[in-house]
Structures are given as structure tokens and as C-alpha cells.
Amino acid sequence: MRLNKNQIEHMAFIIVRNLFKEEKILAESKNDLIANILNLITEEFLSEDKLDQEVREILNQHMEKIRKENIEYQTMFRMIKTKLARERNIVL
Numbered sequence: 001m002r003l004n005k006n007q008i009e010h011m012a013f014i015i016v017r018n019l020f021k022e023e024k025i026l027a028e029s030k031n032d033l034i035a036n037i038l039n040l041i042t043e044e045f046l047s048e049d050k051l052d053q054e055v056r057e058i059l060n061q062h063m064e065k066i067r068k069e070n071i072e073y074q075t076m077f078r079m080i081k082t083k084l085a086r087e088r089n090i091v092l
Contacts, residue, residue: 002045012037047090055081 003011012034019025027033055077059066066073085092 003041008041008045009034009038012041048092051081051084051088051090055084 015037016030016034020027020030025033058080059073059076065071066076082092084090
């Protein structure tokens, strides 16, 4: 599931609010902390998008074999994505 910018901002706000409420952190600026968390989440989504694109390119290179052997595209997509993520220490 992909989140839009507003949803990511809301999630960052909730994370920071709860951390302060539970006195888990101290920070000078809640807004700076929210912005940093927003950037981290956005970067993670971009990393996953790049990984997805790489998987699509790999599958496109083998499309003839996939069709010939009647392999389900989505199943193969998930398998390759999981393998690459594990090799690169990317948490999905």
C-alpha cells in the first residue's frame, strides 16, 4: 500500500507526538523532528520504488521465457524483489 504525502506527514506527526507524550525523547523542535521522519519515510518509499523498477527490468529481460513457461508474473516479481531486498539489506 502506497501512502500519499499527507498520509506520510500525518504518520510522522503521530510518531513524534506519541514519543513526546510517552517521554521517550527530548528535542528542541518537534517540527524539525517531524520533517526528519517525513524525509526518512519518503526515502524508504523511493528506495522501494527503485527496487521495483529494477525487478521490472529483470523480468522484462526474461519475458519470453516467462511466457513460454507460463510463469505467473506477480509471483516471480515478489520472489525476485524479496531476494534482492534480502541481498541488499532492504526492509520491505
